[in-house]
Amino acid sequence: MTAATPAPPVADVVIAGAGPAGRALARACAALDLRVLLVDPRPHRPWTHTYGAWAHELPDDLPADVAAARGRGVAIGERTHELDDTYVVLDTAALQVHLTDPTVAVRRGRVVAAVPAAPGRNPAVMLDDGTSPSGRVVVDATGARQALAHRGAARGLEGVRPRAEQTAFGVVVPREVAARVSGDRLLFMDWRADHGHEGWPTFLYAVPLDTERVLLEETSLARRPGLPMPELRARLRARLLAAGLTEAEIPDDPADVEKVRFPVDSPRHRSPAGVVAVGAADPLVHPASGFSLATSLRMAPRLATVLADALRGGADPAAAAKAARRVVRSPAAATVHALRRRGLETLLAMPPADVPAFFDRFFALPDVHRRAYLDARDDVTASLAAMTSLFGGLTPRLRLHLIRGTLLGARSVRTEQ
Template identity: 60%
Template sequence: MGPRAGHRGELSPADLLVAGGGPAGWSAARACARRGLDVVLVDPRPDRTWRHTYGAWAHELPRSGPDALPPEVVAAQDVGWAIATRTHRLDDEYAVLDTPALQRALYDDGVRVVRGRVVTAGAGRAVLADGRECRAGLVADATGAPQALSAHRGRGRRAEQTAVGVVVDEATAARVTGGRLLFMDWRPLHGVPGWPTFLYAVPLGGGRVLLEETSLARRPGLPLPDLSERLRRRLLAAGLRGAEIPLDDPARVEHVRFPVDTPDHRPPDGVVALGAAAPLVHPATGFSVARSLRVATRLADACVARSDHPAVIDGSGGAAWARRAVRGGSAGIVHAMRGRGLDVLLRLPPGEVPEFFDRFFSLPTAPRRAYLGADDDVAESLRAMVWVFARLTPRLRGHLIIGSLAGPGPAQRP
């Protein structure tokens, strides 16, 4: 059963209004509704089907508690591998989510769903594009990278992750992957010089595997046609025939494009940002779903802990308490550290990227997990950066220092 869009005139007051019906918005709406809050979710297309493939480290998914995901949400789970100039077996298992099952799991019929678009919000009130208004104690901006409710949206060309993938059967994929879940395979089998890309190869369940050529980050994102050609060349080099690479079948092709360095949200009074709008996309991986699930629990618990619940919430007290719940005590520090890591990556000469990742994937488990995961462990994240720096060649250290000091660089050339 999917969400039912509300009709005109249903915008009675609510404790929480969520603008945006993606995973971040629905995670928060579901968690708050389950705790007895009156929740309205507004989205231009609330009945759309989610189509992207989502993944997370298995240990970060909520398996118990009020916001636990049902087991069927995990389509496949296995130990991950990374290949740079050497092959690295990762200690953590990687989970690929069943997107339709995730969408069904996050839907809650206690949420009032309204078809529309929130254009302004603040001081306990949200206004939709068609003029309708809704009074809400708290408004959540889950509109993604556009940050529709930010008081000052950042300008300029953003660094983007882009990818093109095809879905094939397990036997075909095994001829490329050796039957392994490839978190990153940086080998330049596509034979195309220039900006480095890697193969992301993950099982989807039901005997299907996604083979995806990925540009981790680039300003602007590497064009999708370039990635499509690299994927075709890579798979041919691995021994597949042209007829086994379904790039001309839209039902078996995935296109990915999203920014990984969305600027800080400037929320008006009474507004808190969630998901990519926050920004809560991991600058080093592009992951956000596991973090959105955790944030939803923290936000819901903070709402019910408010002394004036169930009125949370009359909009007069601002939303600083909600933003603290969403961001956590050290989230800003860790996010800034990872952002510097992104700057370093963007400034590395293409030929030296595999060597950099060889050092990174040689990290001990704890700091690597802290840097790649949804937690905000300052000490372990710093340990990861120091450990890698100490083991780089002098030339790579120089690039790291320049990237750390210079910040975001200019647009890259193909």
């Protein structure tokens, strides 16, 4: 009896997830004439999150209209730091249009698992309707859900303790109203506890969305588990009232409110054969800052080129995905990420009262070191130099906390709010 010939793949690359990371890679692959299928439960839903990045992190080919506003950032701990770098706030709708390629095939569906590649079989994505579209390579861009990872990916402490999360609650107000809070400055971080609440520290993030509107957001950089929205909302409201705003000037309409919650310590993606993860699914999220967008945008063309070369060179799905994974997570990038994860544990282990002083030292670092820690994802030497410089400038008390956090991690911190 002759074995049935497997059905041909529906695309060269099947991408699960139509967020920025998935769209960016789909667009880059299509530009190289690869057949792409993008799968998402709501592929055409408008993006609503506010995205920002330092200008030097963004790709050179980003259209000018995608930058909604820009300015020199200000950080405030126990003192004020005028940062040399330009911070760019993106026009989310324009970014979505830019990354949407009309030649990319789109299918509505929720991905529930991956079908691994095997001899004579291409990898596929299993949808909740029971169908399984296949590709020569499959990409997981489903974010922290990691829908295509092997189940049981979270092991050890990550499997039993709460995730470390970045959470934020923000409101959008007219620029002249925001100026009474921010001094008409782009506040990257303002750690002053003007909200009057005790406990884990949060900071004000105040950035222009355009020439007329400003986002004022109370942000918890990382906490395990993340600070709840009601607490962040209460802190922001208290902060704004203390700055002189009236109740009527603080929006509560959902259209003018932004809520943010995402993990910053997701486990490494355990990818089945023929599958590669990108964006927050990998995860590419910076454990300390929560940034991932600029990295995903810059990486997409390079990753697409590697996939195209591998597939046109006759590589089987497992080999093509493996080549792509070396781009996403090289040994150097894995080492830097591990160092940053220790930095996250240090932050989580730090007594709340010491956090503003710690960031004072961070923002006092030379530009080369500050940029390396935030952006040099695969430069081990630069990352170590930045951490060494930071350590050298800390007070003895903060050095002790850093050492304890590195050795003991967040286990030395109570997780109660």
